[in-house]
Amino acid sequence: MPADDILMDCEEQMEKSVEHLRHELSGVRAGRASPALVEHVQVDYYGSMTSLKSIAVIQIPEATQILIKPFNPADLKAIDRALSESKLNLPTSSDGKSIRLNLPSMSQERRVQMVGSTKSMGEHAKVTIRNARRDANKLVDTEEKGGILTEDIAEKVKEDIQELTKTYETKADAALEKKRHEIMDV
Numbered sequence: 001m002p003a004d005d006i007l008m009d010c011e012e013q014m015e016k017s018v019e020h021l022r023h024e025l026s027g028v029r030a031g032r033a034s035p036a037l038v039e040h041v042q043v044d045y046y047g048s049m050t051s052l053k054s055i056a057v058i059q060i061p062e063a064t065q066i067l068i069k070p071f072n073p074a075d076l077k078a079i080d081r082a083l084s085e086s087k088l089n090l091p092t093s094s095d096g097k098s099i100r101l102n103l104p105s106m107s108q109e110r111r112v113q114m115v116g117s118t119k120s121m122g123e124h125a126k127v128t129i130r131n132a133r134r135d136a137n138k139l140v141d142t143e144e145k146g147g148i149l150t151e152d153i154a155e156k157v158k159e160d161i162q163e164l165t166k167t168y169e170t171k172a173d174a175a176l177e178k179k180r181h182e183i184m185d186v
Helices: 001-025 071-085 108-145 151-186
Strands: 041-044 048-051 056-062 065-070 090-094 098-103
Touching: 001 056, 001 151, 041 071, 041 151, 065 071, 071 098, 108 151
Parallel strands: none
Antiparallel strands: 041 048, 056 065, 065 098, 090 098
């Protein structure tokens, strides 16, 4: 496998890891309401599990409130059931046309717990990035032993892989710091 392909595959894996981290962090509650808190909830929609965002409009009328308006009012009960069965543990109120979720304000202790859980998400992302580095380095060693890459090129590719690792770990740290700031901002 050519050196450019090895680097491209490695970078793609690292990028996927950072994107997955960003996606996970979007679902973590900060001080304000966000559509990302509920859009991943799966609703039993005519026998198949469907994400909430594909069958309803999710709005944020106030900083601590989420308003969910189904495209079809008949789906209101299924959405309400899915929200009550989800891990959100938020009380719902329905007016027959829409559902409101009121988010209570978070205590300082809860904010610190949320920051701790985001740190573990970040560490998992970094482990995935390092695994991509390890796999790419093994592939470089294999290609070098097979005579496809010279020793000089193999060393250069390994240096490039290390630079990619540093870059993507920095991106993961930046995403974590941004979320930490959102959570701790009162």
